[in-house]
Amino acid sequence: MKARTTIVKSIVLSLCIIGGIYFVSKNVLQKDKAKDINNVKKMIMVDENKNNDDETMGEENENLIAQNKNDSVVPEGQEERDDTVVATEEATQNETTTDNESIKENIVEAEPAENIISNIGYKIQQGDTIYDLAKKYNTSSEYIFANNKNKNLRILRIGEEIEIPNQPGFFYKIEKGDSFYSIQKEFNVSEDTIKKDNGIDNLIAGGTIFLRNPTIPNSFKNKLSFHKGKNGIKVPYFANPLHMMHITSGFGMRDHPVLKRILRHGGLDLRAHMGTNVMAARQGVVTYAGRAGTYGNLVIIKHNNGYETRYAHLSRIKVHVGERVYAREEIALSGETGRVTGPHLHFEIRKNGKVLNPIEFLAFK
Numbered sequence: 001m002k003a004r005t006t007i008v009k010s011i012v013l014s015l016c017i018i019g020g021i022y023f024v025s026k027n028v029l030q031k032d033k034a035k036d037i038n039n040v041k042k043m044i045m046v047d048e049n050k051n052n053d054d055e056t057m058g059e060e061n062e063n064l065i066a067q068n069k070n071d072s073v074v075p076e077g078q079e080e081r082d083d084t085v086v087a088t089e090e091a092t093q094n095e096t097t098t099d100n101e102s103i104k105e106n107i108v109e110a111e112p113a114e115n116i117i118s119n120i121g122y123k124i125q126q127g128d129t130i131y132d133l134a135k136k137y138n139t140s141s142e143y144i145f146a147n148n149k150n151k152n153l154r155i156l157r158i159g160e161e162i163e164i165p166n167q168p169g170f171f172y173k174i175e176k177g178d179s180f181y182s183i184q185k186e187f188n189v190s191e192d193t194i195k196k197d198n199g200i201d202n203l204i205a206g207g208t209i210f211l212r213n214p215t216i217p218n219s220f221k222n223k224l225s226f227h228k229g230k231n232g233i234k235v236p237y238f239a240n241p242l243h244m245m246h247i248t249s250g251f252g253m254r255d256h257p258v259l260k261r262i263l264r265h266g267g268l269d270l271r272a273h274m275g276t277n278v279m280a281a282r283q284g285v286v287t288y289a290g291r292a293g294t295y296g297n298l299v300i301i302k303h304n305n306g307y308e309t310r311y312a313h314l315s316r317i318k319v320h321v322g323e324r325v326y327a328r329e330e331i332a333l334s335g336e337t338g339r340v341t342g343p344h345l346h347f348e349i350r351k352n353g354k355v356l357n358p359i360e361f362l363a364f365k
Contacts, residue, residue, distance in 0.1 A: 116166075117165065117166065117167055117169075117197060117210045118165070118166055119147070119163040119164065119165055119166070119171065120137065120163065120164045120165070120166050121161055121162075121163060122161065122162055122163070122164050123159055123160070123161050124156045124157060124158055124159060124160045124161075124162065125158060126158055128156055129156070129243070129244055130144050130145065130153055130156070130243075131243060133164060137164050137165075137166070138168065139164065139165060139167075139168050139169075140168065141243075142216045143165065143168060143169055143170045143214075143216075144162070144164055144170075145221075145328075146170040146172075146216055146220065146221075147162075147163055147164065147165055147170035147171055148162050148163060165210065167210075167212065168212065168213050169210055169211050169212040169213055169214060170210070170211060170214070171208050171209070171210050171211075172187070172208065172209055172210075172211050173206070173207075173208050174203050174204060174205050174206060174207045174208070174209060175205060176205045177205075178203055178205070179203065180194060180195075180203065183203075183209075183211070186217055186219075186220070187211050187214035187215060187216070187217070187220075188214060188215040189211045189212060189213070189214045193212055194209060194211065197209075197210050197212055198210055218283070218326030218327070218329065219326075221283075221326055221327045221328055237361065237362075238281040238282050238309065238349060238358070238361045238362060239279065239280070239281045239282060239327045239328050240279075240281070240362065241270070241278055241279050241280070241281050241309075241311060241345065241347050242270055242272055242276060242277075242278065242279070242334075242345060243277070244271075245270060245362075246270065246271040247268055247269065247270060247271075248269045248270065248271050248344060249265060249268070249269035250265070250268060250359070251265060251266070251267060251268060251357040251358065251359060252264065252265060252357070253265070266348055266355035267310065267312075267346050267347050267348035267349075267355070267358060268346070268347050268348075268358050268359070269344050269345070269346055269347075270344060270345045270346075270347055271344055272334035272343060272344050272345045273334070273343060274315060274333075274334065274335055274336065274343045275315060275316075275333045275334065275335070276333065276334040276345070277330050277333065277334075278299075278311055278314065278330070278331055278332040278333060278334055278345060279327075279328045279329060279330055279331065280301055280309070280325045280326065280327055280328065280329050280331050281301075281309045281327065281347075281349075282301070282303050282307070282309065282327050283303065283324075283325065283326050283327050284301040284302050284303040284304075284307075284308075284309075284324070284325060285301065285302050285322065285323070285324050285325075286299060286300070286301055286302075286319045286320065286321050286322065286323045286324075286325060286331075287300050287301065287302045287308070287321060288300035288321065289317050289319055289320055289321050290317070291337075292312070292338075293338070294338050294339040295310070295312040295313065295338050295346070296312060296313045296314065296335070296336075296337025296338025296339075296340070297312070297313070297314035297315070297316075297317055297332070297335065297337045297338070298310060298311065298312045298314070299311045299314065299317055299319060299331055299332055301325060301331075305351075306351050306352040307349065307350070307351050308349075308350050308351075309347070309348065309349055309350075310346075310347070310348040310350070311331065311332060311345065311346075311347060312338060312345070312346035312347075312348075313334070313335055313336055313337050313338050313340050313343070313344060313345065313346050314332040314333060314334060314335050314337060314345075315332075315333045315334060315335025315336070315337065315343075316332060316333040316335070317331070317332045318330060318331055318332055318333075319331045319332070349361055
């Protein structure tokens with residue numbers, strides 16, 4: 001019995017212990033659960049705050065990105081500056097338009113190229129003559145000669161370049177002492193025409209002016225230049241006595257066409273049909289005009305510095321002894337008088353009585 005009572009007591013005690021443990025465990029669990037709930041709530045609050053912070057940071061980032069975009073495209077204040085630029089450009093365009101309108105009002109229509117006075121460079125070709133070139137360029141032979149005063153155009157050399165004005169006239173080099181009045185008097189070109197054509201009010205020595213449709217005086221024709229002849233000695237140019245030069249018999253020893261033996265030929269025989277105009281080669285005084293043996297009809301002209309020229313076999317003589325003549329002035333007509341086989345011109349140059357080779361003076365090459 002006693003043992004049974006002890007067992008019961010042990011069981012009850014065990015149950016009490018188990019109940020106590022359960023109660024304590026329940027409280028602990030409840031506390032832990034409450035604590036967990038509180039922790040969860042805290043965590044939720046923290047997460048919410050964090051989310052709020054993230055959202056705030058997101059807005060700040062978006063604002064910053066937007067600002068950066070704005071900075072990269074249109075910096076702060078740029079729109080105002082752009083307005084200023086546009087306004088300035090518009091103002092400039094308006095000013096330009098106004099300037100252009102003003103310019104248009106003041107523009108003088110440009111003169112056509114064909115009306116601008118200038119020289120045309122031309123290279124001599126096979127078969128050219130000054131006469132043909134003058135006709136081609138609507139000018140005169142005299143103007144071409146005057147425009148190339150420092151070149152010997154009596155003999156044209158293939159490839160040589162000459163200058164031909166694109167309008168009737170020639171370019172004149174102003175000399176010391178020249179005036180509008182003196183030029184007008186010498187060349188018969190009015191002062192107003194000279195000023196208008198050249199756009200000048202004054203003359204400067206050494207300069208060049210264009211003279212339109214001038215009269216070329218003999219005094220100007222005789223201002224012949226010098227060139228280097230044989231052995232480099234300076235000799236004066238002599239004008240071609242014919243408009244077209246073609247040598248049929250040269251200077252020096254030859255087989256005489258009539259006498260049929262070797263004789264010295266003291267001049268040049270130039271091809272010339274009957275009645276061709278013969279011109280003085282240089283300014284001078286006629287010292288002989290008439291018949292002269294084998295020369296036939298002969299003209300002799302005395303020039304400065306001991307020079308003289310002879311023109312033989314003429315059909316007609318147009319000058320007389322003592323008459324002063326000028327370069328390129330017509331003095332006779334060619335023919336076949338004297339000892340000849342046909343019409344031609346025999347031309348000589350002498351100095352102090354000595355016969356010289358005309359080629360040296362006419363610049364044949």
